[in-house]
Every structure is written in structure tokens, then in C-alpha cells.
Amino acid sequence: MNLSLLAILPLVTAIMIILLKGTKSVRIISLISSTLQLLLAFALLYFYWNERAMGDSAPMLFEDNYTWYAPLHINYHVGVDGISIAMILLTAFVVLAGVLVSWNIGQLNKEFFFLLLLLSVGAYGFFISIDLFTLFFFLEIAVIPKFLLIGIWGSGKKEYSAMKLALMLMAGSALVFVGLIGLYLNTNAGNGQHTFDILQIAQMNIPLPAQKLFFPFAFVGFGIFGALFPFHTWVPDGHSSAPTAASMFLAGISMKLGGYGCLRVATYLMPDAAHQYSWIIIVLASIAILYGAFATMMQTDLKYINAYSSVSHCGFVLLGIGMLTKTAITGAVMQMVSHGLMTALFFAGIGMIYDRTHTRQLSQLGGLLKIMPFISTVFVIAGLCSLGLPGFSGFVAEVTVFMGGWSRADNFYRIATIIACASIVVTAVYILRAVGKAIMGPLASKDYSLLTDAKWNEKWAAALLVIGIVAIGIAPFWLNDLVTPATETIINKISAIIK
Amino acid sequence: MSMKIPLIILAIGTILVGFIPFSNFISSDGKGFVSEMHLTFSIVPVAIALIGILIAYSLYFRQSDRPQKLAASLGGLYKTAHRKFYIDEIYLFVTKKIIFNLVGRPAAWIDRNIVDGTMNGIAWTTGRISVLVKGVQSGRVQSYALYFFGGIVVLVILFLYVLK
Numbered sequence: 001m002n003l004s005l006l007a008i009l010p011l012v013t014a015i016m017i018i019l020l021k022g023t024k025s026v027r028i029i030s031l032i033s034s035t036l037q038l039l040l041a042f043a044l045l046y047f048y049w050n051e052r053a054m055g056d057s058a059p060m061l062f063e064d065n066y067t068w069y070a071p072l073h074i075n076y077h078v079g080v081d082g083i084s085i086a087m088i089l090l091t092a093f094v095v096l097a098g099v100l101v102s103w104n105i106g107q108l109n110k111e112f113f114f115l116l117l118l119l120s121v122g123a124y125g126f127f128i129s130i131d132l133f134t135l136f137f138f139l140e141i142a143v144i145p146k147f148l149l150i151g152i153w154g155s156g157k158k159e160y161s162a163m164k165l166a167l168m169l170m171a172g173s174a175l176v177f178v179g180l181i182g183l184y185l186n187t188n189a190g191n192g193q194h195t196f197d198i199l200q201i202a203q204m205n206i207p208l209p210a211q212k213l214f215f216p217f218a219f220v221g222f223g224i225f226g227a228l229f230p231f232h233t234w235v236p237d238g239h240s241s242a243p244t245a246a247s248m249f250l251a252g253i254s255m256k257l258g259g260y261g262c263l264r265v266a267t268y269l270m271p272d273a274a275h276q277y278s279w280i281i282i283v284l285a286s287i288a289i290l291y292g293a294f295a296t297m298m299q300t301d302l303k304y305i306n307a308y309s310s311v312s313h314c315g316f317v318l319l320g321i322g323m324l325t326k327t328a329i330t331g332a333v334m335q336m337v338s339h340g341l342m343t344a345l346f347f348a349g350i351g352m353i354y355d356r357t358h359t360r361q362l363s364q365l366g367g368l369l370k371i372m373p374f375i376s377t378v379f380v381i382a383g384l385c386s387l388g389l390p391g392f393s394g395f396v397a398e399v400t401v402f403m404g405g406w407s408r409a410d411n412f413y414r415i416a417t418i419i420a421c422a423s424i425v426v427t428a429v430y431i432l433r434a435v436g437k438a439i440m441g442p443l444a445s446k447d448y449s450l451l452t453d454a455k456w457n458e459k460w461a462a463a464l465l466v467i468g469i470v471a472i473g474i475a476p477f478w479l480n481d482l483v484t485p486a487t488e489t490i491i492n493k494i495s496a497i498i499k
Numbered sequence: 500m501s502m503k504i505p506l507i508i509l510a511i512g513t514i515l516v517g518f519i520p521f522s523n524f525i526s527s528d529g530k531g532f533v534s535e536m537h538l539t540f541s542i543v544p545v546a547i548a549l550i551g552i553l554i555a556y557s558l559y560f561r562q563s564d565r566p567q568k569l570a571a572s573l574g575g576l577y578k579t580a581h582r583k584f585y586i587d588e589i590y591l592f593v594t595k596k597i598i599f600n601l602v603g604r605p606a607a608w609i610d611r612n613i614v615d616g617t618m619n620g621i622a623w624t625t626g627r628i629s630v631l632v633k634g635v636q637s638g639r640v641q642s643y644a645l646y647f648f649g650g651i652v653v654l655v656i657l658f659l660y661v662l663k
């Protein structure tokens with residue numbers, strides 16, 4: 001299967017959209033394209049299982065390698081393993097849901113869909129890249145559209161938020177770039193040649209001083225994308241100012257670029273440094289988890305609630321990576337997928353409520369279940385998944401991280417795990433409070449009784465994400481089986497060092 | 500009658516549910532958990548329940564003023580039990596007063612003002628430095644000539660007196 005299709009399809013659609021005229025055709029083309037992307041992602045999953053079933057145990061499947069710029073050994077090199085496929089599936093789900101939710105976007109709808117699709121080009125390209133330069137290239141493609149999406153279609157102090165998000169992510173990219181170049185200059189592919197190729201670098205042993213110098217650049221750089229404390233402050237402002245679909249893309253896909261980069265680039269390629277710095281990662285992740293949860297408790301704006309809770313939930317991803325055990329890293333990947341789906345659903349639900357009531361303030365909401373049962377149910381499902389109720393994906397992912405963390409028989413790791421577990425109680429407090437205020441109780445305003453429930457596009461978007469959440473929640477083994485061989489490759493490199 | 504039917508169904512279920520080997524379904528190898536009968540743990544709870552039923556029967560089966568008398572004689576103990584040992588009150592106090600005010604509020608404040616403030620401070624400092632420095636690029640040739648000669652003077656002093 002040709003992986004590049006995943007990036008080419010949204011790119012071609014984006015170009016088509018620019019050339020098209022009329023709101024209707026733009027929407028329909030975007031919908032067709034994002035549906036095809038989802039089908040393509042499932043086809044990829046199918047072909048991947050087939051290859052693996054036939055005994056192909058190569059670390060990356062469906063590789064394509066073209067020379068891009070020979071003097072600097074820059075290649076367009078793509079390939080996938082289980083982790084990438086999990087992320088690609090997540091992207092496909094969120095893109096389709098995002099397009100559906102944006103169906104009735106009023107102003108500049110052509111430009112809006114163009115940017116959404118461009119963002120998905122960046123995300124797909126990032127997840128299939130196994131050349132560091134190509135990976136970085138796609139990471140940058142995914143940053144620029146966010147600035148415009150928030151700055152143009154946002155709400156509230158959108159210019160401030162767009163600028164803040166773009167500057168902080170650019171700073172993250174700059175750090176990543178330093179890390180990648182440092183890594184590149186310390187590779188030795190024979191005859192003093194350097195390489196950007198992830199598979200080749202994984203076979204080498206990067207000198208320890210270089211690892212110790214460049215790991216922080218790469219990890220913190222990607223960490224900024226993945227809401228690493230204390231560089232998470234773009235998250236609340238960025239998410240709450242963004243239009244619904246952009247919030248979904250931001251939290252659902254963009255933040256995962258960070259987690260994936262921390263794992264695939266920083267941890268995988270510089271395992272000695274990852275091992276030495278793991279305690280710092282764990283400390284920062286534990287702070288993010290608990291402190292993010294407490295900060296969420298005091299928020300009064302629904303979007304701020306979900307944005308801060310994303311800081312807390314993405315802490316689980318970094319905690320799982322920092323624990324450096326197979327189970328914990330598998331849990332981290334599961335949490336990325338789970339949080340991506342759940343937070344997209346949450347933002348979709350909040351967007352639907354905001355479109356109708358024109359407020360996101362908890363104090364002005366109440367009793368919505370009576371007049372919009374579908375939207376309210378979506379909201380409750382997202383909330384229950386967020387607080388880790390069994391049956392939904394959040395529970396599976398978090399428990400896997402806890403198990404992996406606890407398996408490190410050392411008080412430090414166990415205390416971190418206990419702190420992370422404790423955050424679930426805090427999560428329950430803010431989720432149940434938000435649900436109780438907004439959904440239950442008496443109707444907050446008489447005008448609300450005139451509001452209508454979800455339209456077809458909103459129903460499909462929500463249903464899609466709920467299917468994903470429940471599929472992982474009820475039958476987590478398929479995701480586990482998909483991800484585990486890939487985490488094994490990463491962990492084998494690390495466990496050789498730990499022992 | 501209509502209220503009794505669900506109760507009857509539930510009562511039957513309650514009795515029979517123990518015979519379903521649930522533990523077989525949740526273990527990874529399909530074998531149930533082996534549990535042993537501990538007489539102490541079986542007799543004591545049942546005995547306590549039976550005593551409770553007996554007390555309730557003697558107090559409430561026929562209408563009398565005995566419950567009121569008993570409640571009055573127990574005083575504070577009765578009130579505490581009646582208010583569920585104040586568990587809800589304690590819980591609400593801990594969450595609403597202590598956790599919300601002493602943990603949540605400071606966390607939210609620190610995040611907005613200190614953590615985010617630092618980020619905004621970095622941005623502000625960058626902006627200020629830019630304002631201070633941008634005057635150098637004025638486009639006025641006279642200024643450039645002045646910087647040029649100033650530079651020469653500094654270099655001359657450097658070479659003649661400092662690095663000699």
C-alpha cells in the first residue's frame with residue numbers, strides 16, 4: 001500500500017477546494033475526501049494486519065524512500081508501525097468529525113476547509129515519516145493553519161491566543177530543530193556520512209554526551225506540543241479561542257504530534273538520555289496531571305474546562321513515556337488515541353451547546369438535557385470517558401499507564417503513579433460538576449426552551465467519535481495488539497540500557 | 500400491586516445471582532477465583548443484620564412511642580446517626596471549602612499569573628528589547644557614521660591599552 005496517499009489525498013482536496021466555487025461543493029468535496037481518508041486508514045490497518053499475519057516482522061511496513069536532497073542526506077522516507085497506524089486512525093476519525101461539525105461554518109468556508117485539510121496533510125505526513133527532516137517538515141505544515149484558524153474564525157481574545165499558540169509552538173519547533181540537527185550531526189552511517197533516517201539511527205549508538213545535550217531539546221520541543229508543564233499555557237487560551245473544529249484538531253491531533261515525537265524521536269533515538277532524564281519527565285508529568293486537574297476544577301468556561309483537563313490528560317502520555325516500561329508506553333499511545341477521540345467529542349459537544357446558547361459559562365447554563373437530549377448525552381459520554389469510567393477508552397488507557405508505572409518497583413515511580421491515580425478523583429469532581437451544572441437541573445433560561453437538538457451532521461460527527469471511544473473501551477485488545485509490537489521495538493533498546 | 504411486581508422480580512434475582520459464577524468471566528484464564536468460607540466473616544455480619552431487624556421489629560412493628568423515647572434518651576448519638584454521621588457534611592466541607600479554596604483556586608491562580616505570566620513576560624521582554632534596539636536601524640547615515648567612528652574608537656582603545 002502506498003502510504004503517501006494519506007498525505008496526497010488531503011493535499012489534492014485542499015487544492016481542489018481553492019479552485020472550487022460555492023459553499024455546497026466545498027463542503028461535499030471535504031466530506032468525500034475525509035470519508036475516503038477514514039476508509040484509507042482502515043485499509044491501511046487491514047493490509048498491516050495481513051502483512052504481519054504473513055510473518056513480516058520488519059519494524060516498519062510499506063516503506064517508500066526517495067532522495068529529496070542528497071548533499072544533506074534528506075530523504076522522503078515513509079513507513080508505518082502499529083503506533084503510527086493507531087495515530088493515523090485517530091487522525092482520520094477526528095478529521096471526518098471535524099469536517100462534519102464545521103458543515104455550517106458561515107464566513108469564508110472555502111478557506112476554512114482548506115486550512116483544515118492542510119492541517120491533516122501535516123498530521124498524516126508527520127505520522128508516516130521515518131526521516132527526521134521529513135517529519136519536521138510535516139510538523140511545521142501542521143502549525144501554520146492553526147494560527148489562521150484561530151485568528152480568523154476564533155472567538156474571544158482570538159488574536160492574542162493565535163499569536164501565543166503560534167509563538168509557543170514555533171519555539172517548540174525551534175527546539176525540536178536544534179535537537180534533530182544535533183542528532184543528525186552525531187550520526188555515523190559509515191565514511192563519516194550523516195543520516196536523518198530514523199531506522200538507521202535506531203541501529204546506531206549516539207554518543208552519550210550528544211544524547212544528554214540534544215535529548216532535552218527534542219523532548220521539550222515536542223513536549224510543548226504535547227502540553228508539557230510548564231510550557232502548556234498555550235493550551236487553555238488556544239483551545240478556548242479556536243472554532244469548534246480547530247479545537248478538535250488541536251487537542252485531538254496536534255497535541256498528539258508532541259507525544260508521538262517525544263516517543264518516536266526523543267526516547268527511541270536517544271534511549272540513554274531518556275533513561276537518565278526520565279525522573280525529570282515523570283516529575284513534570286505528575287505535576288501536569290494533578291495541577292492541571294486542580295486548575296480545571298476552578299474553571300467556569302466549558303472550553304477552559306476541557307482545555308485544562310487536556311493538560312492533565314496529556315500528562316498521562318508523558319508519564320507513560322517517562323516510565324520506560326512496555327506496558328506504560330503502550331498505555332501512553334492508547335492514551336493519545338483515547339484522549340484524541342474523547343477531547344474531540346467533548347469540544348464537539350461544547351461547540352454544539354455554544355452554537356445554540358451562545359454561552360460557554362457554566363453559570364449561564366443548566367437543564368439542557370430536557371431540550372437537547374442528543375447533545376447532552378454526547379457531553380455526558382465525553383465526560384464519563386474523561387473521568388475514566390470503565391467501558392470507555394479513557395479507563396483502558398489510564399489503567400495501562402498505571403500498571404506500567406507501578407511495575408517499576410521503586411518508590412519514586414510508585415509515588416508518581418499514586419499521584420496520577422489520585423487525579424482521577426479530581427477529574428470526577430470537575431466533570432460531574434460541569435455535567436451537573438450544564439446538563440441537569442432546571443432550565444437556566446426560558447429562551448433555551450426554543451433551542452433545537454443536534455442536526456444530522458452533528459449526530460454523525462458525535463456518533464463517529466463515540467464509536468471509536470466505545471470500541472477501545474470494550475475491546476481494547478485490538479489496539480493493544482496493534483501497538484505492543486511497536487512499543488517492544490522501542491523498549492528493547494531501552495531495557496538493554498537499564499540492565 | 501404494580502409496585503410489588505418489580506420488587507418480587509428483584510428479590511428473586513437477588514437470591515439467585517449468587518449462583519452465577521461471575522468470577523469465571525473476569526479472570527484471564529477462565530477459571531474462577533477460589534474463595535474459602537470464613538465462619539467469622541459469615542456469622543458476624545448476618546448476626547448484626549438479624550439484630551438490626553429484631554430491633555426494628557420491636558420498635559416499629561406496632562405503633563408506639565418507644566422510638567421517640569429511645570431517641571430522646573440517646574440524645575446526641577441519635578442525632579449523629581440520624582444525620583448519617585455527618586459524612587456528607589464532612590465530604591462537602593473538605594471538597595468545597597478546603598480543596599476548592601486551598602488547592603484548586605491557588606492552582607488556577609498560579610497557572611494564570613505565574614506560569615503563564617512568565618511566558619507572557621518572556622514575550623514582553625522580547626518586545627521591549629526590540630523597541631530599545633530598533634532605534635539603531637534608523638536609516639540615518641549620520642547615525643551610522645557615528646556608530647562607525649564610535650566602533651573605531653572602541654577598537655583603538657582596545658588594541659592600544661587593553662590587549663597590548
